[in-house]
Amino acid sequence: MQSLELLIITSFALVAIFAVVPVILQQIYYYQALVEMRSASAFFNLVADSLESDMGAAFAQRVINLPSLRFGSLKYSVAQMGRCGGAAVFNTTFVYESQYLSVAGMLRGVNWGKVVYAPDTPIAVRGWGTSLSMVPRVVKYGDIAVVLNITYTAAQRASGVALYYNITAPVAYNAGDCALAGVDLSGVSKVLVVPIRLELR
DSSP: OHHHHHHHHHHHHHHHHHHHHHHHHHHHHHHHHHHHHHHHHHHHHHHHHHHHHHTTSTTEEEEEEOOOOSSEEEEEEEEEEEEETTEEEEEEEEEEEETTOOEEEEEESSSOSSEEETTSOSEEEEEEETEEEEEEOEEEETTEEEEEEEEEEEOTTOOSSEEEEEEOOOEEEEGGGEEETTOOOTTOOEEEEEEEEEEEO
């Protein structure tokens, strides 16, 4: 009789344990994913800080290590945003996505938009739902607009451990020689285009 009672108690205890294990694992995954999201956010802010501090220095270059990602993925998109003086101007956006994320608001920069005014930042980092985005935008400094012309490629046999960039000399154009999608250049006399090449290594 006692052995039967012990067997029943043990069975209930095992059922309770197995019921709790998935919840505990889910909490562990959530906290690990939160740490990873903070690493992704720190990476975006480091890249933005580096680009903004170097964009006035021609031929500046740097290598930044990519964070180790397990719970989310890092994606990018490159789109032509217009032309200046007949040359194409590109915009590259990076997005970190994770099903464990739930974020909202600006993590870098004050206002969200394609065009902002100084002293707002040329690169914004914003959380929205399950994604974290790093987006360059046009910044107006009085009658001068600064545009980051960012292209992205992957090096041959890239292992995906680092991001390299190099910046060449900014090019100044008359505002009338530029046409940028969704960007109102009224009141702007000069457009300063900063060429930046990103490369996955």
